[in-house]
Amino acid sequence: MTQTASLYFALVRAGLRSQLQYRANFVIWIVMGVVFQATGFVFLWVVLSRFPSLAGWSLGEIAFLYGLRMLAHGLNILAFGYLHRIEWLVQRGELDRFLVRPVPALLHVIVDRFPVGAIGDFGGGVVLFLAANALVGVAWTAPALLYLVLAIVGGALIEAAVKLVIGTLCFRFLSTRALVFFADDVFNNFGNYPLPIFGPAVQLLLTFVLPVAFIAYFPASVLLGRTAELSVSPVLAYAAPLGGVVAFGLAYLFWRHELPRYQSTGS
């Protein structure tokens, strides 16, 4: 376990160094990460400068939710890399290289390319979250802080779980790009909003089918003391970080189960 961890960090450092060869590119990708998230937030900021609230959520509360999701999203990509590249690796037979090495194949997939853009996502998340925090006045007790950290890790694990499951489906269906794009769209678009605005049916889908609700909406509701308006039991919201662990555990088992199905397709 500790050996795997030290290998992970060594490989991540190597990946980072290789990306740093192209300085201008490195900076541009970080800026891109920030700009992508910024346009989404500036949209909400402009809307809420003209209208008082979005389904009862003030600008500060929306920013808090948005920041929380950016932190989870940024952490997910920093820690797990671009899991959608599994498809690319499978289609080119590149996974062969990883299977013959002593390190677990998934670890190689994760560190295959350092996700430069995610530095922008995560950094932007930190800034937005701190700014939002100044507006909403959450009482940061020790349990609240602990819950925050666990929620960010849990959110990162949920996103990783969904991407890993989709990536794993490549062993059966060579192309899963449509699903990856769709899931990404849903996470990036719907994850930043208080879910009640979407109505009961979509809300149910975003809780139990694509578990977007667990990433930021549930944790933000808990920290902002808005659990009364949830359409599910508050217990589920408090347990959101655990949901991430369970989801990723299941996704990993699925990966292990499907890996023997991999047939090299490269030439």
Place this chain on the structure above:
Amino acid sequence: MTEVAARLPGLVKLAGLSAQVHYAYRVNLLLQLVGILVQIYLLKVVWTTVYAGRAEVDGVALPVLISYLTLANLQLWLLETEVGRVIHEKVREGTIALDLARPVGLIGQLVWRQIGLTAALVPFLAVALPAALVVGGLQLPASPEAGALYAVSLALGYGVSVLIAILLGLVVFWTFESHGVFAIYQFVNRFFAGALVPLWFFPDQLRSVAELLPFQTQAYLPLSIYVGRATGTDALRGIAVQAFWILALYLLTAALWRKAMRHVVVQGG
């Protein structure tokens, strides 16, 4: 002029070929479309929520706003350009040397290529429009004149889009890297075009900034005409602003192109 006429069949052929390339990637196109539809749905939900039952805000009824936003996002998809990336690849791979040797200037080749790519998108509207009607909402133009002026304005918006793409593509002659630049452009453009929030809802200062930028030509100006918010001289003024940007960007592109030609470094080979 006769020279151009003589070359026209070749250019049309080039446009046709690049249209075929697009068809080879039709699954990709449909995926992009799904992304656009998700975006349209999200905008409808958010705006419906903030309207909170009010019939209209600042004189804009909700169905009019939704129609504006639906068309704005479809339109940006239609106006999207590939030529910037094409220049990027040509410079990176060194094939630009071949293109420079051809009888038609490179800029002309690129423009016709883009026209072909865009033409290939048009049939997809048969799927996109009904789907957008369902997830978003569409209304007819405010009046027949509004419809006609909108068509003119959309065409001018397309001109601006192509010129910006070529301009960004030319940057590669100096940086050799531009994938991130195109992505950043797309995000900034979407916002300042008014495809998420129409400029009339922008806070004053942000609005003054948006009005100084060329991006408003991509959605806000044509659609203000379409929904009947800009009529008469206002509509004509919008079209004049677009014409100004075409001229300004054309001059800038031409100047940058001359500089790039003195600077060209052919890679690979």
